[in-house]
Amino acid sequence: MTEKILKYDGSFKGFLTCIFTAYEQKLKIIQILPQAEDQEQLFTGTHNIITEEQKAQRVLKALKSKASVNGIKKIKYAFLSEAQDIEIKLYEMIRYIFSEKEKVELDYSHSAVLYISKIAKQVAREKHRMEAFVRFRLTKDKIYFAIIEPDFNVLPIINPHFKKRYADQKWLIYDIKRKLGVYYDLSKMEYVSIALPEDIGFSGANSEYFEVGEIYYQKLWKEYFDCTNIKNRVNMRLHVQQVPKRYWKYLSEKSPFA
Amino acid sequence: MDFDRIKEKLSILADAAKYDVSCSSSGSKRKNTNKGLGNASEMGICHSYTQDGRCVSLLKILLTNHCIFDCAYCVTRRSNDIKRAAFKIQEVVDLTINFYRRNYIEGLFLSSGIFKSPDHTMERLISVAKKLREEENFNGYIHLKSIPGASDELMREAGLYADRLSVNIEIPTKSGLKLLAPEKDHTDFMKPMEKVKNEIIQYKKESKLIKHTPTYAPAGQSTQMIVGATGESDRDIMYSSAFFYKNYNMKRVYYSGYVPISNDPRLPALNSQVPMLRENRLYQTDWLMRFYGFDIRELLNKDFPFLDMDIDPKLSWALRNRQHFPLDINKAEKRHLLRVPGIGLKSVNKIIHARKFKKLNWEHLKKIGIAYNRAKYFITCDSREKELRELSSENLKSIIIQNSQSKFRKKLNNQLSLF
Numbered sequence: 001m002t003e004k005i006l007k008y009d010g011s012f013k014g015f016l017t018c019i020f021t022a023y024e025q026k027l028k029i030i031q032i033l034p035q036a037e038d039q040e041q042l043f044t045g046t047h048n049i050i051t052e053e054q055k056a057q058r059v060l061k062a063l064k065s066k067a068s069v070n071g072i073k074k075i076k077y078a079f080l081s082e083a084q085d086i087e088i089k090l091y092e093m094i095r096y097i098f099s100e101k102e103k104v105e106l107d108y109s110h111s112a113v114l115y116i117s118k119i120a121k122q123v124a125r126e127k128h129r130m131e132a133f134v135r136f137r138l139t140k141d142k143i144y145f146a147i148i149e150p151d152f153n154v155l156p157i158i159n160p161h162f163k164k165r166y167a168d169q170k171w172l173i174y175d176i177k178r179k180l181g182v183y184y185d186l187s188k189m190e191y192v193s194i195a196l197p198e199d200i201g202f203s204g205a206n207s208e209y210f211e212v213g214e215i216y217y218q219k220l221w222k223e224y225f226d227c228t229n230i231k232n233r234v235n236m237r238l239h240v241q242q243v244p245k246r247y248w249k250y251l252s253e254k255s256p257f258a
Numbered sequence: 259m260d261f262d263r264i265k266e267k268l269s270i271l272a273d274a275a276k277y278d279v280s281c282s283s284s285g286s287k288r289k290n291t292n293k294g295l296g297n298a299s300e301m302g303i304c305h306s307y308t309q310d311g312r313c314v315s316l317l318k319i320l321l322t323n324h325c326i327f328d329c330a331y332c333v334t335r336r337s338n339d340i341k342r343a344a345f346k347i348q349e350v351v352d353l354t355i356n357f358y359r360r361n362y363i364e365g366l367f368l369s370s371g372i373f374k375s376p377d378h379t380m381e382r383l384i385s386v387a388k389k390l391r392e393e394e395n396f397n398g399y400i401h402l403k404s405i406p407g408a409s410d411e412l413m414r415e416a417g418l419y420a421d422r423l424s425v426n427i428e429i430p431t432k433s434g435l436k437l438l439a440p441e442k443d444h445t446d447f448m449k450p451m452e453k454v455k456n457e458i459i460q461y462k463k464e465s466k467l468i469k470h471t472p473t474y475a476p477a478g479q480s481t482q483m484i485v486g487a488t489g490e491s492d493r494d495i496m497y498s499s500a501f502f503y504k505n506y507n508m509k510r511v512y513y514s515g516y517v518p519i520s521n522d523p524r525l526p527a528l529n530s531q532v533p534m535l536r537e538n539r540l541y542q543t544d545w546l547m548r549f550y551g552f553d554i555r556e557l558l559n560k561d562f563p564f565l566d567m568d569i570d571p572k573l574s575w576a577l578r579n580r581q582h583f584p585l586d587i588n589k590a591e592k593r594h595l596l597r598v599p600g601i602g603l604k605s606v607n608k609i610i611h612a613r614k615f616k617k618l619n620w621e622h623l624k625k626i627g628i629a630y631n632r633a634k635y636f637i638t639c640d641s642r643e644k645e646l647r648e649l650s651s652e653n654l655k656s657i658i659i660q661n662s663q664s665k666f667r668k669k670l671n672n673q674l675s676l677f
Binding site for chain 2: 227
């Protein structure tokens with residue numbers, strides 16, 4: 001049995017197809033990599049894995065019989081972290097899950113399980129923060145538009161929240177780090193890729209792109225934010241803990257704009 | 259829209275509303291119906307935080323700061339010389355909707371100074387909520403103030419539109435209320451609370467029988483007390499609080515350290531500090547009472563009317579009741595584990611799960627995340643090393659304080675030097 005490196009298209013289904021292939025062909029996997037990170041390895045065989053819906057579904061089904069809903073959610077969340085070597089860690093955890101009779105997703109004495117749940121927790125935290133800190137701006141085309149730049153790829157897991165909440169308005173959330181957005185057109189959501197003008201910014205309302213009233217609401221919001229603070233009780237240490245500085249750029253109330 | 263005028267009103271009426279501490283948006287499961295706008299998130303979402311460390315979840319404003327009352331502790335009291343303003347109903351609706359659509363807020367928290375009469379004021383608050391629900395199909399969170407003295411009929415209606423209702427009792431003792439708000443009657447506060455409580459019970463009963471009962475204030479009711487305005491004891495405050503939890507099924511009682519806003523001789527002077535540490539100790543006590551199985555009389559009583567400021571209330575209780583300790587961590591019942599200083603709810607649950615698999619020792623307990631420095635003097639486990647348990651409570655207390663870090667340490671030294 002030779003050591004193999006698997007390459008896949010970067011999607012979760014692609015990753016699951018890798019797992020399927022590893023079991024089917026009894027491969028010894030030393031690395032699973034998304035295609036973009038292409039590095040030629042001389043001494044090991046590299047397999048390109050083509051995503052197959054059916055194979056992915058079979059792995060997912062098997063997982064469902066061996067892990068709880070929460071356990072599977074953890075695996076998905078950890079996958080979205082895009083952390084270095086996350087695929088191989090996930091593979092390790094999944095192998096452990098399949099090898100035991102009992103449900104072992106909570107066995108924190110297993111290093112992969114512990115690692116995956118820590119990463120999943122970080123991703124869940126960022127998901128929650130994005131649901132809180134996304135700030136829509138109304139464009140001239142009456143689309144509520146927001147830019148995000150999250151550490152982890154949380155867009156796929158935040159959009160159900162926005163779909164439920166903002167069912168009666170068109171909206172678009174765009175991840176500029178991954179150059180991918182989700183657009184909701186009042187009936188369905190779809191992934192879109194667009195070229196954004198450089199000066200569009202995280203806040204402010206350039207009148208070339210945004211509705212006339214947009215800037216007023218940002219100003220009113222900032223006014224509200226400033227007035228609701230009790231100066232006798234300021235606690236900056238706590239404040240920065242609650243809103244880490246890397247998130248300030250999203251928040252029009254925290255960033256000076258015209 | 260006259261932007262400048264709205265902005266001015268917003269600054270006046272947000273500033274006046276900020277002393278209400280509650281900004282909670284949790285506890286309601288209101289769903290988005292018929293492709294309308296918004297839903298309530300059961301765990302609540304904080305969309306921002308102010309520099310004073312409070313969560314900004316709702317647009318918290320007064321409808322107006324005109325008020326016919328003259329309560330000494332209140333910034334909008336009749337005799338206070340401040341700018342007055344009033345929102346039109348439509349203006350509040352527009353602000354709420356436009357903030358909500360931009361994902362700034364979870365909803366609206368609307369309170370008001372009392373103009374003309376309590377009923378008149380309550381009616382106006384209700385019409386904002388009604389408009390939001392019926393005309394805008396808004397399903398986000400709405401918290402309305404119950405105006406003391408408002409009629410039962412109006413309180414019934416308010417709960418049909420609001421997720422939460424609250425009356426701020428503000429002053430925990432009858433005597434304090436008489437001193438600072440002589441025009442207000444204690445019973446005016448209780449009446450709307452009583453009505454809301456009964457309606458909630460009634461609706462819950464009906465919803466078990468009839469499938470489509472409308473929701474009535476699904477996030478319950480809450481109240482707030484000002485701390486440190488009238489020289490009341492911690493015992494006074496917490497006994498009132500226990501009374502409200504028990505008799506009015508309160509979801510939350512909030513404690514708000516008095517922020518000096520007046521040079522009235524009946525109140526702490528303008529330059530006095532906000533009693534934030536005391537406020538914190540009161541919240542800790544509140545938690546012990548609600549989640550840790552303590553009876554308030556164990557924590558505060560005739561012999562012990564004030565909380566310790568230098569240590570938390572659970573440790574303070576444990577030091578006064580050494581006869582219950584040490585506990586064997588591998589055997590003790592849950593309700594006893596909850597009483598160990600330095601072990602919180604989450605740790606207790608982890609301990610109970612973990613000890614099914616193996617006997618726990620200090621290393622396990624540290625990994626689980628208990629506050630070892632406090633807890634170790636009150637427990638035994640599967641380790642040989644024992645802690646110095648022969649010490650007197652005074653000695654133990656000073657050892658624990660020396661070996662622990664408190665974010666309040668600096669403040670504590672300041673506050674203690676006043677005495």
